[in-house]
Amino acid sequence: MKKLSIGVIALLAANLGACATVLNGTHTSYTADSRPAGAAVKFSNGSSCTTPCKLEFRRKDDVRADITLPGYKPTYVLIQSKLAGSAFGNILLGGGVGAIVDGSNGASNRLYPRPLIVRLATVDSSDxxxxxxxxxxxxxxxxxxxxxxxxxxxxxxxPRLAGLEGSDPQ
Structure with missing residues (x-):
């Protein structure tokens, strides 16, 4: 009976490895919006859109979003890829291999902030x-x-895109 239990656990661990890759995939839909709507958003990964918009990004990539709208101060938001809860599921369920796979391809990550909703400040505002x-x-x-x-x-x-070098429009 003990051998059966160990066999079942080993089988589960092997099948649950890279669980986030299977469940989440390596890409995620990403929504960007602004108040007021109609802002141009240019992302450091080459994507661009006019708010409100929906795009698809790789889960493992940090991205910078530059946002402009006439009459409003230009701004940018750093979008961070952060480890999500699925990584802990891999560890708890014995999927060490899965944790490595999901960690390397970003499937266990989520983007923050998500969705991206920015209230812009008018050019004559001190805000x-x-x-x-x-x-x-x-x-x-x-x-x-x-x-x-x-x-x-x-x-x-x-460092330049992250705002550590040069001017920071905020």
């Missing part, structure tokens, strides 16, 4: 842009968000 949640509540200023992820994101997008 800066803020991030909003899906209900329209202020989460934090774009500057505070960028400052909190800048060091980590700079490792992948580079």
């Amino acid at each position: 800066g842009a803020v991030l909003l949640d899906e209900k329209g509540n202020v989460v934090k200023t774009v500057k505070a968000h960028n400052d909190s992820v800048r060091a980590d994101v700079s490792k992948t997008v580079g």
Whole structure:
């Protein structure tokens, strides 16, 4: 009986390896929006759109989103790829191989903030842009968000795009 239990556990671990890759895939849909709508968004991965818009991004890539709209201060948001809960499922269920696969291809990651909703500041305002949640509540200023992820994101997008070098339009 003990051999059967060990065999079942081994079989489950082998089949659950790379669970996030199977369940989530390596890409995710990503929504960008602005208040007011109609802002041009250019992403450091080469994508661009006019808000509101929906794109598809790789889960493992940090990205910079530059947002402009006439009459409003230009701003940018650093989008960070962060480890999500599925990585812990791999570890708990014995999928060490799965954790390695999911970690290397980014399937166990999620992008933050997601969705990207920015309330822009008018050019004559002393305020800066803020991030909003899906209900329209202020989460934090774009500057505070960028400052909190800048060091980590700079490792992948580079110090200039992360705002560590040169002018910072915030």
